[in-house]
Amino acid sequence: MQAEYDVYEDKCPTRMVLDRLADKWSVLILDRLDNEAVRFNQLRRDIKGVSQKVLSQTLKKLERDGLISRTVFATVPVTVEYALTPLGKTLTDCVSELAHWAERNMDEVLAAQKSYDKTLD
Structure with a gap:
């Protein structure tokens, strides 16, 4: 039996997920991983402004x-790649739309x- 969740209830665990997905770094990471697995340092180069610490913390939370x-x-040195899981792939359309909505509508904002x-x- 599946538990019922209500995002409008303050104690609902969905709030934690929404908090994670509302984070700009999470949105950018998920969008960047949309088409391919990416190494840590490549993510850091691609997502301008994210610190190594914040990137590492966000990746751990998403994992x-x-x-x-x-x-x-x-390998020497060790190589680490990150990729979307099947669950993560269910978010690609809405995450991409959110991230690129900002680009399309920034002048109006x-x-x-x-x-x-x-x-x-």
Whole structure:
């Protein structure tokens, strides 16, 4: 029997998942892993502004949630790749849409912010 979840309830565990998915670094990582497995350092180069520490922490959280997998290759130095799991792949359309919505609508958002800020003066 599957438990019922209600995202509007403050104690519902779905809140933790929503919190993770609302994080900009999670969105960018999941979107970047959409088409291929990627090494840690490549992710760090591709996602400008993320620190090594934050990237590592976010990857661990996404792995714990079952959204990405981590594969270690016995090379010198050790090579680590990250990829979407089947569960993570169920998010690719909505994550991509969210990430790229921001790109498509940024001018309107900036204009709205400017207009709002004028009302505060």
